[in-house]
Each structure stands twice: as structure tokens, then as C-alpha cells.
Amino acid sequence: MTTSASGEEPVAEQFGMTKDGQAVELFTLKSDTGLVAKVMTRGATLVQLHVPDNDGKSADVVLGFDSVAGYESEDNQYFGCTTGRVCNRIAKGKFTLDGKEYSLAVNNEPNHLHGGGEKSLDKVVWKAKSFSNDKGQGVRFSYSSPDGEEGYPGQLDIVVTYFVPVTGNRLNITYNATTDKATPVNLTNHAYFNLAGAGSPSVLDHTLRLNADRYTPTDDTLIPTGAVDSVEGTPLDFRKVTKIGQRIEPLTGTGALGYDHNFVLNAPEAGKKLVLAAALREKTSGRILRVRTDQPAIQFYSGNFLKGQVGKEGKSYAHRSAICLETQHYPDSVNHSNFPNTILKPGEKFQSTTIYEFAVAGTEGNGKGDGAKKKL
Ligand code: BGC
Numbered sequence: 397m398t399t400s401a402s403g404e405e406p407v408a409e410q411f412g413m414t415k416d417g418q419a420v421e422l423f424t425l426k427s428d429t430g431l432v433a434k435v436m437t438r439g440a441t442l443v444q445l446h447v448p449d450n451d452g453k454s455a456d457v458v459l460g461f462d463s464v465a466g467y468e469s470e471d472n473q474y475f476g477c478t479t480g481r482v483c484n485r486i487a488k489g490k491f492t493l494d495g496k497e498y499s500l501a502v503n504n505e506p507n508h509l510h511g512g513g514e515k516s517l518d519k520v521v522w523k524a525k526s527f528s529n530d531k532g533q534g535v536r537f538s539y540s541s542p543d544g545e546e547g548y549p550g551q552l553d554i555v556v557t558y559f560v561p562v563t564g565n566r567l568n569i570t571y572n573a574t575t576d577k578a579t580p581v582n583l584t585n586h587a588y589f590n591l592a593g594a595g596s597p598s599v600l601d602h603t604l605r606l607n608a609d610r611y612t613p614t615d616d617t618l619i620p621t622g623a624v625d626s627v628e629g630t631p632l633d634f635r636k637v638t639k640i641g642q643r644i645e646p647l648t649g650t651g652a653l654g655y656d657h658n659f660v661l662n663a664p665e666a667g668k669k670l671v672l673a674a675a676l677r678e679k680t681s682g683r684i685l686r687v688r689t690d691q692p693a694i695q696f697y698s699g700n701f702l703k704g705q706v707g708k709e710g711k712s713y714a715h716r717s718a719i720c721l722e723t724q725h726y727p728d729s730v731n732h733s734n735f736p737n738t739i740l741k742p743g744e745k746f747q748s749t750t751i752y753e754f755a756v757a758g759t760e761g762n763g764k765g766d767g768a769k770k771k772l
Contacts, residue, residue: 450682477518550577591678595711600641
């Protein structure tokens, strides 16, 4: 036995009830270095994520609600949820697989978004099993989506594991899935971050660096044209550290209303090994978030549809007051044969990992440790 957080198995608390009477449980995962994550069974959702700032003061850096009713309301724009079966958009909600055409919910006119309607992965209640070992604490959420649910073929058995290592202030999310019929799968987490603390007025002063030379241009409804273009000379060039607000204005008049783009990750291993995809910083708190993933792309969304809805502790979430860095496959991959494959077949195992790693500026770039090397 150890005296650290890893010695204790996280215990389920009651978070509330869904409208249709299902109990929703909440688990708390802690590191020994100050990170606290709360995750719930509805939508296998990240509800709170507390991380220390430069002075060791913690704040909750993700948007969300204090109650199940909040998550069930119109104000919930996929806050912190597991998103799928296919996150992002599918053109007109249609695709053809093995000669058969499938029709999905058109829930984001004229397209399908984030897995569809009442039974998309963010809305169902998952089973949960917590665990701890000498490396940290975790919760394994599982959900078996029946053949035909939300129009998708095949029974999809999904396991999403949240894990907080003992040290290092990291939240690891691992996705596993198997199917009994060929089916598209694209899974992500939809956390909205504001590193000054959820409810702070804007993210336009946060700086961002993305490890992406290319992106997938879209039409006005945010469906990729099929091209993969260079970010060079566009407001999408985040290869050097850049303030989010610096070049956002020209994008306001586009279908995206700001940043809402799929960036193709660099590095030869993208799509196989974990790569450093994104680094986000907030000056006042000194907080830094690094996103590592084995997925081939990342959707950077600048919270353009946030509308001042009231979230946790009565704080309101203004337009562009948080950003999402959603690791995933390219949108509408199922309709673009030149995009990396998203079809999972019987007998195959889908596996993917994303790590959100937090640091503070004060401890980096001092020539000691690996802070300087890791800088993105
Ligand atoms: C999409 C946005 C959408 C938002 C919904 C993001 O993943 O890219 O277009 O409005 O999710 O909350």
C-alpha cells in the first residue's frame, strides 16, 4: 500500500438522475501533484478538471454544469463528453458501406454531427468501474451500442478509460472498440478549456501552437471539400506560438464563425504513435496544456457558439470563452477515400490514446529537466 492518491480506489458518488430515471455516478481521480478530475457516467463525460497555476492555486479549467439537468439542457454544447460513434460531421447524414447506403440523423442542418440524436455517446449512461494501481487512478466506462443505434451498422462495444497518473498532472484518455459489422468509428473528447479558469471571459489572449502544416478546407456547412491544403499564409498557421485572437476576425464571416477547423497533424508517426499535437498557454495563470495523441488530426474549435449560458458555480460561458482541441480522424472521412480510414471491421480492435498534460510556465525553460526540450 502507498499513502499517495494511487492507493485509493475512486468511489462512486451520486451525481443525479436523468430525465428518464437513470442514476448518474461521478468519480474523482487525483494525482499527488495537484490535478483533480471528475468524470461521470452520462456520456462518459469530464465534468471538472482542476489544475494548479504558477502560485500552486487550483482552478477548474473545463466548462460544464453542476447537475445532470444542466447536461440534459439545450445549453449543453457537448461539454466534456465522449463524442461519437462518429464525432464531427458526416455530409447530409449519409454514407455507403459495402454497397449499402446508411442514413443518420441530420442534427446540424444539413449534416450529421457528433453521432446524432438521443442515443449518441454523449447522451447515454455508461457503466463504470474504477481502479487504482501504483501508477495512478482511473475509471473504465463501457457502453455497448446495439446494431442500428443512431443508424450506424453493427453492435459497437466501446470502453473509454480516464486515467490520472500519480505524478505529472496528466489526464490520459484511452478509447477501445470492437464491432460485429463493418462500421465507421471516430471518437474524441469534447472538453472546452479556459486555462484562466472556466467562466473567464475570453480565450482570445491564450496562445496556441499546433503541430500541423496542413488542414482540410470545407464548404460553408463545414464539410471537407476533400482537399488537404497548406496552412501557409492563412489564419490557420499556428506553427509558431500565436494568440488565438490575433487573426480570428477574417474567419468570423465564414461558415465556421471563427476557428472550427480540422488540422492534419505532422510527424511521421501521426496516426500510430503519440505525437505532441497542440500547446495552449495562458499568461496570467502561467498554465500550459499540451495535447498528445495518436490520432491523425485535431479539430480546433474556438467556442464560437457559446452564448453566455450559465454553467458550474453560476459562471457564464461567453462567446469564445473556451476552446476545444478535439483529437480525431478527419471529418466526413467515410465519404472521402483519400482520408485515413475510419472503418472498423469485425475482428479488429480500435485503440487510441489522448493525453492532456498540464504544466506551469515558471517551471519550464530553465535548462533543467526536460521542459525546454518539450516546448512546442
Ligand atoms: C464542432 C462545432 C460545433 C461544436 C458543438 C465542435 O466539435 O466543430 O462546429 O458547433 O462542436 O458544440
